[in-house]
Amino acid sequence: MSSNLNLDNELVVIKSEKNKYLAVIDYTKEFVTNEGKIFLKNINSIPSKILSSTGVEFKIYKPSYKEFVLLMKRGPQIIYPKDSAQILIEANIHSSSNVLEIGTGSGALTLLLYTLISKSGSLTTLDISKTNQRRAQKTIKRYFSKNEINDENILKFINVELENFNFKELNYKIDTIITDVPEPWIFFKNNKIENSITWVSYLPSISQIAKIKETLIENYFENIEIKEVIVRDWVVDNKIMRPSNRLVSHTGFIISANFIKY
Numbered sequence: 001m002s003s004n005l006n007l008d009n010e011l012v013v014i015k016s017e018k019n020k021y022l023a024v025i026d027y028t029k030e031f032v033t034n035e036g037k038i039f040l041k042n043i044n045s046i047p048s049k050i051l052s053s054t055g056v057e058f059k060i061y062k063p064s065y066k067e068f069v070l071l072m073k074r075g076p077q078i079i080y081p082k083d084s085a086q087i088l089i090e091a092n093i094h095s096s097s098n099v100l101e102i103g104t105g106s107g108a109l110t111l112l113l114y115t116l117i118s119k120s121g122s123l124t125t126l127d128i129s130k131t132n133q134r135r136a137q138k139t140i141k142r143y144f145s146k147n148e149i150n151d152e153n154i155l156k157f158i159n160v161e162l163e164n165f166n167f168k169e170l171n172y173k174i175d176t177i178i179t180d181v182p183e184p185w186i187f188f189k190n191n192k193i194e195n196s197i198t199w200v201s202y203l204p205s206i207s208q209i210a211k212i213k214e215t216l217i218e219n220y221f222e223n224i225e226i227k228e229v230i231v232r233d234w235v236v237d238n239k240i241m242r243p244s245n246r247l248v249s250h251t252g253f254i255i256s257a258n259f260i261k262y
């Protein structure tokens with residue numbers, strides 16, 4: 001439990017029975033909810049409970065990664081946690097992975113990778129859009145309640161169109177490539193893989209999967225697997241024991257493959 005008087009700038013979840021919000025503590029401000037105002041200066045520990053101006057009880061605690069990405073402001077569509085979890089397995093992510101992420105977008109996957117990769121690895125994330133990369137940087141800083149990301153040795157942002165990118169220009173090792181762009185096959189226009197690489201692409205339509213599969217085969221990748229992750233929540237509440245009425249329908253497909261240098 002953090003308990004001190006300087007919780008300014010801390011990221012928290014503010015949750016009642018009915019509503020859940022993400023907020024950054026600022027002692028000079030009030031947080032307005034549908035169930036009254038919360039005076040942020042009255043939060044003096046995390047986790048804690050607090051009453052709103054209308055007497056509704058709110059719980060205050062640090063968000064998990066999943067809560068954060070589902071509640072955060074976004075630009076481009078994020079990869080949902082159910083899919084990112086599978087991507088981590090397919091990409092064999094560990095603390096020393098050296099990842100090139102193609103398509104920073106809102107930074108949801110970048111943040112997850114960044115929480116897992118340590119100083120013995122690296123994460124390079126590429127996007128054509130400066131605006132999206134700036135938002136992603138803000139998102140990461142916000143998650144860690146930091147003003148700066150100090151770990152530039154671990155996390156690097158590259159602002160370039162994929163078509164103009166040659167990964168040999170990176171003077172460090174890459175062992176994993178993860179893409180979330182509509183045309184990942186563009187990568188191979190300028191790049192020839194020569195060292196062992198694990199490749200994972202996330203794509204919404206099966207025709208895109210067919211095209212990247214063909215490209216991966218042309219580039220001597222093996223162990224190609226294609227999957228879709230379907231997660232079904234259940235309700236277990238006294239006599240009600242059934243699947244939840246809400247099912248997230250199709251999000252995207254995941255294709256994974258290895259280039260192995262024997």
Ligand SMILES: C[S@@+](CC[C@H](N)C(=O)[O-])C[C@H]1O[C@@H](n2cnc3c(N)ncnc32)[C@H](O)[C@@H]1O
Pocket residue numbers: 076077078079102103104105106107108109110126127128129132160161162163180181182183186
């Ligand atoms: C759907 S978003 C990625 C979302 C991200 N995976 C997340 O979880 O937040 C796709 C991103 O790819 C970028 N992009 C699309 N085509 C690109 C290209 N050819 N070169 C570089 N970036 C590209 C877009 O600007 C966009 O930010």
